[in-house]
Amino acid sequence: MLDGKVMVTGGAGYIGSHAVLALLDAGFEVVVIDNLVTGFDWAVDGRAAFVEMAVEDPRVPGVLAEHGVRAIMHFAGSVVVPESVSDPLKYYRNNTAATRSLIESAVTAGVPHFIFSSTAATYGTPERVPISESDPTRPINPYGMSKLMTETMLRDVAAAHPINYACLRYFNVAGADPQGRSGQSTVGATHLIKIAVEAATGKRDAVSVFGTDFETRDGTGVRDYIHVSDLAEAHVAALKLLIAQPGESHILNAGYGRGFSVMEVLDAVDRVTNMTIERRLEGRRAGDPAELVADNSAILKTIDWAPKRDDLDGIVKDALAWERALAERAPAERGR
Numbered sequence: 001m002l003d004g005k006v007m008v009t010g011g012a013g014y015i016g017s018h019a020v021l022a023l024l025d026a027g028f029e030v031v032v033i034d035n036l037v038t039g040f041d042w043a044v045d046g047r048a049a050f051v052e053m054a055v056e057d058p059r060v061p062g063v064l065a066e067h068g069v070r071a072i073m074h075f076a077g078s079v080v081v082p083e084s085v086s087d088p089l090k091y092y093r094n095n096t097a098a099t100r101s102l103i104e105s106a107v108t109a110g111v112p113h114f115i116f117s118s119t120a121a122t123y124g125t126p127e128r129v130p131i132s133e134s135d136p137t138r139p140i141n142p143y144g145m146s147k148l149m150t151e152t153m154l155r156d157v158a159a160a161h162p163i164n165y166a167c168l169r170y171f172n173v174a175g176a177d178p179q180g181r182s183g184q185s186t187v188g189a190t191h192l193i194k195i196a197v198e199a200a201t202g203k204r205d206a207v208s209v210f211g212t213d214f215e216t217r218d219g220t221g222v223r224d225y226i227h228v229s230d231l232a233e234a235h236v237a238a239l240k241l242l243i244a245q246p247g248e249s250h251i252l253n254a255g256y257g258r259g260f261s262v263m264e265v266l267d268a269v270d271r272v273t274n275m276t277i278e279r280r281l282e283g284r285r286a287g288d289p290a291e292l293v294a295d296n297s298a299i300l301k302t303i304d305w306a307p308k309r310d311d312l313d314g315i316v317k318d319a320l321a322w323e324r325a326l327a328e329r330a331p332a333e334r335g336r
């Protein structure tokens with residue numbers, strides 16, 4: 001398989017912790033580095049080694065050597081789009097500059113494979129949906145640009161050094177580990193399904209619907225929601241491909257290729273919880289496109305992966321189960 005460990009940066013965070021589980025479940029050995037600014041050490045599965053460290057720390061090459069790392073999955077970074085608009089330098093530091101440092105550490109240590117968390121935000125406002133990887137990338141916020149700049153660095157570095165890479169452009173990631181081992185724990189969430197299950201568990205009294213006048217079937221925004229465990233397994237499949245075909249790199253949309261509106265998501269939450277969660281109809285959020293849906297034909301034919309959890313009610317059920325478990329945790333563990 002791989003003659004060494006996989007380093008997972010941000011492995012104490014939401015998507016990273018699920019990737020750790022998928023890697024361990026597939027038989028890989030894992031070392032996590034995370035600075036615990038938004039992640040939680042308890043979110044790292046006990047089978048993985050854990051080092052509390054930032055990705056730009058000068059000691060990273062030492063960790064790579066000490067653990068015999070042969071692949072890096074890079075999840076660490078900042079992810080809140082409106083914050084990227086008000087504090088762009090934070091995003092160019094945490095996402096672009098820190099990743100430059102990590103890639104340099106990888107090249108220095110001779111790590112041959114790199115998988116990067118990219119985003120549908122690299123496309124900006126799409127000219128057409130579903131969106132294909134060859135469509136124009138014109139980010140409309142610093143978050144998307146900070147990720148696109150990293151994709152560009154990887155392309156150039158892979159042309160110059162013996163390293164191949166996969167960039168997975170995530171659509172809307174949601175849900176939680178079906179076995180209840182991890183989920184979205186960071187406080188101050190802004191993502192729709194997380195917010196809706198917080199309302200279902202009494203942490204909020206209503207859900208705001210941002211925009212009811214989009215050109216969509218019911219006027220609310222349409223997104224391609226992908227279960228976090230399917231996404232995590234896609235990373236493992238991408239890693240296997242990078243190992244099998246060392247000369248080749250890939251940029252792949254990670255979505256299911258179908259969209260649900262905000263109202264359809266909230267209907268699913270009502271169904272699953274058997275509640276009627278209050279919807280507050282509000283104006284559009286700045287920068288929200290009407291519809292983001294992946295053309296996922298490339299990922300389906302490139303890597304050995306097929307969605308197993310393409311079911312909106314199932315995604316909501318898993319998110320809700322995690323939210324309930326989180327509510328029972330000791331407050332100190334729940335979030336910072």
Ligand code: UFG
Pocket residue numbers: 079081119120121143171172173190191192193195207208209210211220221222223262285288292
């Ligand atoms: N929404 C609401 N109410 C809320 C939260 C969201 O109506 O309380 C709506 C949004 O307006 C949007 C949809 O629900 O129509 C989804 O919004 P999210 O905030 O859950 O997700 P985004 O589509 O805005 O963001 C996602 C990723 C980002 C990525 C972006 C690409 O989470 O990381 O897609 O544009 F950058």
